[in-house]
Amino acid sequence: MSNVSRTQTTALASLLPASPVITELGALFTQAGHEFYLVGGSVRDALLGVQGHDLDFTTSARPDETQRLLNLFTDTVWDVGRDFGTISAQAARGGHEWLIEVTTFRMDSYRSTSRKPEVAFGEHVEDDLLRRDFTVNAMALDIGSGGLDDWRFVDPFGGLDDLTTRTLRTPSTPEISFGDDPLRMMRAARFSSQLGFEVDPVTRTAIGEMADRISIISAERVRDELSKLLLTDSPRAGLDLLVSTGIADLVLPELPAMRLERDEHMRHKDVYEHSLTVLDQAIELEKARDYVDGHPNPDHRPDLIVRLAALLHDIGKPATRGLEAGKVTFHHHDIVGAKMARKRLRALRYSKEIVNAVSDLIALHLRFHGYAEGSSGGASSGWTDAAVRRYVRDGGDQLERLHILTRSDCTTRNLRKAERLRRAYDELEFRIDELASAEQMDAMRPDLDGNQIMTLLGIGPGREVGQAYQFLLGRRIEEGPMGPERAAAELLEWWKSRNEQ
Structure with a gap:
């Protein structure tokens, strides 16, 4: 344990806006006789x-x-x-x-067959840091009752060195760490993306060897980490x-299954790589289409539905793979994939809203x-206005997400084809906007409501009203x-022709 060095003090400058609240809390806990980090x-x-x-602290004080x-510090507690301290x-x-x-210093772990951790409180900050997932998350600042210059840096497991080399490594051995909480194996995946860090080879090997232990983690916790x-x-x-x-084989087996299939072009990509590229492109489009007053939205929030749909849009291909005239086909993989996605997302306990939308x-x-195929010969050979309206109706409140997914699904290296698809979708969106402006198409309701239908036909509530509504x-x-x-x-x-039948 050492005082914060000048280099570290400079690096910790981002804490300056928070230093008053950190210092105030430190004084409050320290004066009550507790350690506070x-x-x-x-x-x-x-x-x-x-x-x-967001500020995370650990302390010797019990809950x-x-x-x-x-409660002495704020009214909102x-x-x-x-139960977890x-x-x-x-x-x-x-x-x-x-x-x-x-959080009180902790020393919790999972039993071999338990889905919930056993919580035990520790006595020393080093005990708490040892039980954390990775060394870069196992560093602490001893706040005490002084200001920033008096804080002490606690780094017993070399987290600062790993932060410098952008490495993910466990404080204890990976076998102990992942045995204590198998969800940390998925967390390694999340941090590798979130931070852009490489997983230490020893840690990566342990994940592969212990992958089956993820099965003791509840579906809800797996879902949250995947999200x-x-x-x-x-x-x-x-x-x-x-x-x-091998973690995906257990939590999202449809994803590795796509590595076995070539896409319908049988050229430069398998379905798995194609799906990751679609996900990459969907993220960029999601950000690009989120504007406020003509400028990128600084408060943009990632869209989980778009990202799940992009990742899973082709999961039906392995089950529908066929061969016709020497060409690989995936007929109806969209419908099959939708059913597979629904089943998997339900198993992961996603909300009904997310399951239905994806x-x-x-x-x-x-x-x-x-x-796009109809437009290849010019705008006049594209869809009728009725077909465009049906597209809007079927897209419903997911239409904007459908725009993003459909545009992202173009990963061809054929520049001429890519440009043709882009132009066709530009044209389709233009026609949607034109029709929406002229017809209030976003409402997409019949010209008569249910009450008017019943009055006109002289009938009461029932199935026939719904049938009349669908006709209109x-x-x-x-x-x-x-x-x-x-x-x-x-x-x-x-109504007359229906009753004459």
């Missing part, structure tokens, strides 16, 4: 020059005492993590809102690590190719807005 990701990010408003002290708080200081987590990986700026490295070590996008991701919706899609009078006339004619 800034720890983990807060220290790592500060050394990387990253400023955030009850931590809660008592935090909650204890949902008490964590008390959280929110406080306004220096013009910022700070999210604070304070965090996908929401990084560049998930490819982490996904490759999951696949190459599976719908996968089912629709090939729809545009009919437009179909006419709306085919013809555009018809107005109440024409809609009423067509509905009565439909």
